[in-house]
Amino acid sequence: MASVVILQGDDRPAREPAAICDRCGRRGTYARITRHTNPLAVRRFCLRCWPRAHREAIGRRNAEIAAWRRIPHDTEPADWAATIRSRMPPAETVTWHWLATLGTHWRYFRYER
Numbered sequence: 001m002a003s004v005v006i007l008q009g010d011d012r013p014a015r016e017p018a019a020i021c022d023r024c025g026r027r028g029t030y031a032r033i034t035r036h037t038n039p040l041a042v043r044r045f046c047l048r049c050w051p052r053a054h055r056e057a058i059g060r061r062n063a064e065i066a067a068w069r070r071i072p073h074d075t076e077p078a079d080w081a082a083t084i085r086s087r088m089p090p091a092e093t094v095t096w097h098w099l100a101t102l103g104t105h106w107r108y109f110r111y112e113r
């Protein structure tokens with residue numbers, strides 16, 4: 001089975017010295033997960049909390065995609081693409097500071113095999 005990993009970023013810096021970690025409350029964050037919902041759901045993490053938060057995000061995303069694949073595709077072929085897109089889970093943007101790069105890429109490699 002082939003898998004695709006899309007690494008997206010945004011223009012905001014990954015390191016935010018004044019931001020509070022959503023997991024432990026520590027000031028100063030190095031990674032962010034943005035869920036593209038309305039409104040945007042932004043979660044920030046310090047270096048200590050990032051590995052666990054990243055593993056959980058990968059697991060959640062894989063579970064959402066697996067659930068999406070199990071949805072019965074019983075629509076007419078003309079409406080199929082629009083129906084499938086409307087049922088997809090929201091996109092996520094994962095951004096991290098260069099200090100967290102090695103571990104972040106390792107987790108993508110490990111969980112996407």
